[in-house]
Amino acid sequence: MIVFDRPHALADVKLHYCPGCTHGIVHRLVAQAIDELGIEGRTVGIAPVGCSVFAYNYFNCDMVEAAHGRAPAVATGVKRANPDNIVFTYQGDGDLAAIGTAETVHSAARGENITVIFVNNAIYGMTGGQMAPTTLPGQVTQTSPYGRKVESVGYPVRVCELLSNVTGAAYLERVAVNNVKNVRAAAAAIKKAFRYQMEGKGFSLIEVLSTCPTNWGLTPDKALAWLEENMIPYYPLGVYKDKFAEEGKQA
Amino acid sequence: MTTNILISGFGGQGVLFTGKFLAYEGLLENKEVTWLPSYGPEMRGGTCNCSVIISDTPIGSPLAPYPDVLIAMNLPSLDKFENDIVPGGMVFYDSSLIERGVARTDIRAFPIPATKMANDAGFATLANMIVMGKMLKETNMFPAETIDKTLAKVVSARKQNLLELNKTAIRLGYEL
Amino acid sequence: MSEKVLMKGNEALAEAAIMAGCRHYFGYPITPQTEVAAYLAKRMPQIGGTFLQAESEIAAINMVIGVASAGKRVMTSSSSPGISLKSEGLSYLAGCDLPALVINVQRGGPGLGGIQPSQSDYFHATRGAGHGDFHMLVLAPSSVQEMASLVFKGFDLADKYRMTTMILADGTIGQMMEPVSLDMGEVREYDKPWAVTGTRGERKHNIVNSLSLLPEELEQWNIKRYERYAQIEKTETMYESFMADDADIVVVAFGVAARVARNAILAAREKGIKAGLIRPITLWPFPKAALKEAAKHAKAFVSVELSMGQMIEDVELAIRCSRPVLLCSRVGGMIPTPEEVLAKIEEADKTGGAE
Numbered sequence: 001m002i003v004f005d006r007p008h009a010l011a012d013v014k015l016h017y018c019p020g021c022t023h024g025i026v027h028r029l030v031a032q033a034i035d036e037l038g039i040e041g042r043t044v045g046i047a048p049v050g051c052s053v054f055a056y057n058y059f060n061c062d063m064v065e066a067a068h069g070r071a072p073a074v075a076t077g078v079k080r081a082n083p084d085n086i087v088f089t090y091q092g093d094g095d096l097a098a099i100g101t102a103e104t105v106h107s108a109a110r111g112e113n114i115t116v117i118f119v120n121n122a123i124y125g126m127t128g129g130q131m132a133p134t135t136l137p138g139q140v141t142q143t144s145p146y147g148r149k150v151e152s153v154g155y156p157v158r159v160c161e162l163l164s165n166v167t168g169a170a171y172l173e174r175v176a177v178n179n180v181k182n183v184r185a186a187a188a189a190i191k192k193a194f195r196y197q198m199e200g201k202g203f204s205l206i207e208v209l210s211t212c213p214t215n216w217g218l219t220p221d222k223a224l225a226w227l228e229e230n231m232i233p234y235y236p237l238g239v240y241k242d243k244f245a246e247e248g249k250q251a
Numbered sequence: 252m253t254t255n256i257l258i259s260g261f262g263g264q265g266v267l268f269t270g271k272f273l274a275y276e277g278l279l280e281n282k283e284v285t286w287l288p289s290y291g292p293e294m295r296g297g298t299c300n301c302s303v304i305i306s307d308t309p310i311g312s313p314l315a316p317y318p319d320v321l322i323a324m325n326l327p328s329l330d331k332f333e334n335d336i337v338p339g340g341m342v343f344y345d346s347s348l349i350e351r352g353v354a355r356t357d358i359r360a361f362p363i364p365a366t367k368m369a370n371d372a373g374f375a376t377l378a379n380m381i382v383m384g385k386m387l388k389e390t391n392m393f394p395a396e397t398i399d400k401t402l403a404k405v406v407s408a409r410k411q412n413l414l415e416l417n418k419t420a421i422r423l424g425y426e427l
Numbered sequence: 428m429s430e431k432v433l434m435k436g437n438e439a440l441a442e443a444a445i446m447a448g449c450r451h452y453f454g455y456p457i458t459p460q461t462e463v464a465a466y467l468a469k470r471m472p473q474i475g476g477t478f479l480q481a482e483s484e485i486a487a488i489n490m491v492i493g494v495a496s497a498g499k500r501v502m503t504s505s506s507s508p509g510i511s512l513k514s515e516g517l518s519y520l521a522g523c524d525l526p527a528l529v530i531n532v533q534r535g536g537p538g539l540g541g542i543q544p545s546q547s548d549y550f551h552a553t554r555g556a557g558h559g560d561f562h563m564l565v566l567a568p569s570s571v572q573e574m575a576s577l578v579f580k581g582f583d584l585a586d587k588y589r590m591t592t593m594i595l596a597d598g599t600i601g602q603m604m605e606p607v608s609l610d611m612g613e614v615r616e617y618d619k620p621w622a623v624t625g626t627r628g629e630r631k632h633n634i635v636n637s638l639s640l641l642p643e644e645l646e647q648w649n650i651k652r653y654e655r656y657a658q659i660e661k662t663e664t665m666y667e668s669f670m671a672d673d674a675d676i677v678v679v680a681f682g683v684a685a686r687v688a689r690n691a692i693l694a695a696r697e698k699g700i701k702a703g704l705i706r707p708i709t710l711w712p713f714p715k716a717a718l719k720e721a722a723k724h725a726k727a728f729v730s731v732e733l734s735m736g737q738m739i740e741d742v743e744l745a746i747r748c749s750r751p752v753l754l755c756s757r758v759g760g761m762i763p764t765p766e767e768v769l770a771k772i773e774e775a776d777k778t779g780g781a782e
Contacts, residue, residue: 062623077493311689
């Protein structure tokens, strides 16, 4: 008897991600949520520019490939055209928190009824490991070869904290995929974000702390440990905003 | 036959509305018409003008740099455009606000104490319609009986209470 | 035929968009096209449509991409500096083969430039609207009536060819009022099996995408697109000819410049100079064949533009430089007077354009 199978919403193709990369896990969690909620037939995903650019090949729902940083604006158009569609974006840290900051903040401010999956691995992966808006202080990358110097390039952007002050945002949670416990919490958060959209509750964003073993220069297991030791202290996990938390408790 | 009309004054003096009225008159009389406003950064109290062209044949350029008829509602407008009027043209101006006379002798000048007349009649904001009334009479561009019909079309639905006042103002100018 | 009403160009085009079935508009305030947004902000909610003021021009064009991906008619409008910001999106629209309508009510540039009328985005619209090989259908209205009718037609062409139609207007045509008939005829519906509306579990997923990392594949995409462009050049070119059939001097002008030129041509004819006008209505595709034909009898051409001389290159290309082409231009928000155009026609007539 098969107890563990590929979600239907996840296409049966070979992913191009590097060994040990956690994008595969996050893809699976998104697909699983779509399956469990039974919404594949009405879901439209927006892929970013970055490592997950080919996400449009990996999900079985309809997909649009957006320009760098513009996924929330494209999602706004898709959702406004057909409000019955469930619309999600899948974006990395450079896409969402650097070049696409305006689109991120304003789609949240409008309370756009979409779901944003934000994969934060503290580096630009696809272009070969440059400094990201979320690169940690002191972290060595191709464009911060002496470590990120906050005196000259400033501090990492904490997206959930930033958006928690935006009135239009409905649900913000930071999760990680570095161990089984955290993966299960991430699965629940992603599913809840989709459910909120189905219920018309507005903008939700799930920030997923992820690894990039290749560009971090670590083996996959060491990368998971590095995430635990360095990223989680700087980017604490948890719910940053849930407009409907009380309602949820009563139900 | 083509008539180029330039209407100029302060923002708030009904310059654009006067032009719109004339353009509508032309439309209802089956003429070719264009209406072109000057436009600039949004602000109150600046000068503004609009060109209206009324013609029996298709209109090329909508600009009227050399008007046959100038309506000047303030001194800067007369100063700026007096010399552009074609020889034999006409100027209608509000002589309650413009103290000087018209220098040119090759055009016909019609001073109208419009602001004073409007104040006396109790509708200070309709000086433009008084000047236009006079202009309609002197140019004889349109049959007098069409004026009320056009006015009903141009005055917006939420300002219909001003319709009668506008009619009265035009008549004041027309009968001058 | 419906009764003619007096409307501003910007409002006529907005109403025509609604009549064409457009129910989604995204924009950002900029002079001199703000009436388009203001008009639609009022109208869209009345008819269950979407009016959304975006956080930027870039966001607006990407929202357009979203609606276009979903298979619905959509438009945005802006003026020159805003159109520069939209350039990225224009390239993606082309790369994804999406239909959309984009209005550029041009103002003087470069940089912040001014707010008075201009035609200096001709190169941008016809050549370099963004990175990569692509064209947009570029329509140039010369009257308030055309602001309406070309928007209506522009939506149809966009759907028909899965392309962006750009309405290249100028501040004069946008701001002026003229009588206009809004009798636009029937809206033709197009099947859009490629749209992302949800698979409903009934088909393979649709992907709207401009990326290919396989050079062989990307080359084929480009070649296919240019085959479509070649077809469009054959069938969709539009121009108006005014007294040009026997003209010695052929004036080429579009938009407000064409209206000024018309006055000058009538004045030239009164002086015994056989002048005529060819007014491109489509700037891409450019009416090359008509100009080549005119070169058989014309001794010189005059390109009248509100730019430092952009369309003149297309005129010279169209006639393969077989006749002299003189430039009559004003820029920065200035508009040539009929007298200036007439003087250039006379110069061309005297010298045959020889320098």
